[in-house]
Amino acid sequence: MKKINLHSELEELSPEELNPTERSLLSKAQIVSEQAYAPYSNFHVGAAVLLENGEVLQSSNQENVSFPAGSCAERLLLGYAGANFPDTAPVMLAIVARRAGEETWAEVSPCGICRQTINESEKRFGKPVTLLILRSNGNVLRIKGISELLPLKFNDFDPE
Numbered sequence: 001m002k003k004i005n006l007h008s009e010l011e012e013l014s015p016e017e018l019n020p021t022e023r024s025l026l027s028k029a030q031i032v033s034e035q036a037y038a039p040y041s042n043f044h045v046g047a048a049v050l051l052e053n054g055e056v057l058q059s060s061n062q063e064n065v066s067f068p069a070g071s072c073a074e075r076l077l078l079g080y081a082g083a084n085f086p087d088t089a090p091v092m093l094a095i096v097a098r099r100a101g102e103e104t105w106a107e108v109s110p111c112g113i114c115r116q117t118i119n120e121s122e123k124r125f126g127k128p129v130t131l132l133i134l135r136s137n138g139n140v141l142r143i144k145g146i147s148e149l150l151p152l153k154f155n156d157f158d159p160e
């Protein structure tokens with residue numbers, strides 16, 4: 001038997017360590033989170049994506065009384081980006097969340113289906129998507145590509 005150890009690298013930055021592009025993208029995610037439609041979870045998520053041409057798009061989560069019909073902010077956003085900018089790679093994705101009625105930002109991390117969706121974007125455009133995730137302590141996790149969050153994904157074994 002051989003043991004295989006997997007390794008992920010995440011960077012945690014203080015607000016001062018963010019560059020202006022990162023700061024602006026996170027700020028857009030924070031603003032759009034206020035438009036979340038989340039009457040069932042009361043968990044308001046905002047996501048903003050930077051495309052390689054400098055365009056920024058954003059989305060919040062949109063829920064449904066039939067829970068599986070609702071969608072996470074990231075998945076809606078990447079679907080919209082792919083549909084409207086089919087030739088332009090998403091290169092950076094900021095994600096923030098806040099519980100209704102709370103002042104502070106909540107811890108958040110993309111769900112499994114969203115990780116798979118981010119992976120598809122990387123596969124489609126041949127470019128890693130850097131994730132920026134706002135933490136409740138005010139710091140930001142910077143993750144350079146979905147492989148750090150989705151080891152042993154399907155296309156690690158299937159080169160197509």
Ligand code: THU
Nearest residue numbers: 041043045061072073109110111
């Ligand atoms: N949600 C997102 O939109 N993005 C995430 O990264 C985590 C979860 C949404 C799904 C659901 O509307 C609510 O947050 C609670 O899970």
